[in-house]
Amino acid sequence: MATTRSPRERMVFSAAQLIRRQGVTATGVRDVVAHADAPRGSVQHYFPDGKTQLVGEAVDWAGRYAGRRIDRFLATMRPPTPGKLFAAMVQQWINEYRRDGFAAGCPLAAATIDCADTDEKVRAQISRALNRWRDPITAALKEMDVPPAKAGSVATLMLCTLEGALILARAEQSVQPLQTVARELAPHLDRYATR
Amino acid sequence: MATTRSPRERMVFSAAQLIRRQGVTATGVRDVVAHADAPRGSVQHYFPDGKTQLVGEAVDWAGRYAGRRIDRFLATMRPPTPGKLFAAMVQQWINEYRRDGFAAGCPLAAATIDCADTDEKVRAQISRALNRWRDPITAALKEMDVPPAKAGSVATLMLCTLEGALILARAEQSVQPLQTVARELAPHLDRYATR
Secondary structure, three states: OOOOOOOOHHHHHHHHHHHHHOOOOOOOOOHHHHOOOOOHHHHHHHOOOOHHHHHHHHHHHHHHHHHHHHHHHHHOOOOHHHHHEEEEEHHHHHHHHHHHOOOOOOHHHHHHHHHOOOOHHHHHHHHHHHHHHHHHHHHHHHOOOOOHHHHHHHHHHHHHHHHHHHHHHHHHHHOOHHHHHHHHHHHHHHOOOOO | OOOOOOHHHHHHHHHHHHHHHHOOOOOOOOHHHOOOOOOHHHHHHHHOOHHHHHHHHHHHHHHHHHHHHHHHHHHOOOOOHHHHHHHHHHHHHHHHHHHHOOOOOOOHHHHHHHHHHOOOOHHHHHHHHHHHHHHHHHHHHOOOOOHHHHHHHHHHHHHHHHHHHHHHHHHHHOOHHHHHHHHHHHHHHHHHHOO
């Protein structure tokens, strides 16, 4: 990865990875430079607005990444249903936690907790990133015959439940909250497509 | 409030309030002392293990507070249902955000984001605090004829969805995610009590 991405891309990626482990406040610009194996001084070059810009771009990256995953999940389902899509979104995290442990959560949640009240610029970028994630879900739900007026609300319910399950999973060091919400919510979600 | 609580209680309360606004990392022990209007040097006296102990007690306090609220919500419902209980839990936050703005989230979520990977002692205390919140919900759901084997899972679904909605609400500076999850999830929750 380090060989194919530019130093700038690596720094954005590293910022996202550090933020999702320890939050924004504990993530120093120097830590990002070291994690990205980037040249010293490159922060000022690539991110003239400093940490706020770096955090904002990491948040952007996370929203785009999450949005792109939606299409990949859908491609594996014949036919996709709202419950199957939610279960796949949850399963990605179960797989990560089983493979890597519970070190990391969602960078959008971490940025919200640490910055929503203190950095309006980052806050607005989190909101846009959430839309980059939610919009493809909303579009997919409409394709699955969820009523158009309901699709955005169902997508919001999915994001909220997943975000909260990530917090409980990390606090409890267990994939159980993730398994529980997938099992209990998926049948409810499928009902939206059959009304 | 400052007149009826001891300095020690005020420091725990202040720690919780600061953590839910800006996270754990940004909350210094000095900030807590100032917010609590506590005597300098009282941290070493009351919290010999320093910030970890203070954060742990703030997390404990938050879990007990949230647990006690459950009984209060139930007392207003004749009869209580799972959906009504969830709507009341959500409404408390909608009321806070309408009254005070979106400055603060859940201290348990904030402590998880900032500490789950870095402070095992605090992490374990968050897990216990979540149980102090979830256990009265589970007990109440059983009273509402949710099958005993399902009650814990339904309580987990409620906590996860609320925690995630708080993150989206703060990121979007809007009560809409909270309103959405209450509206979309409550009917599903009520179905568990009628099977």
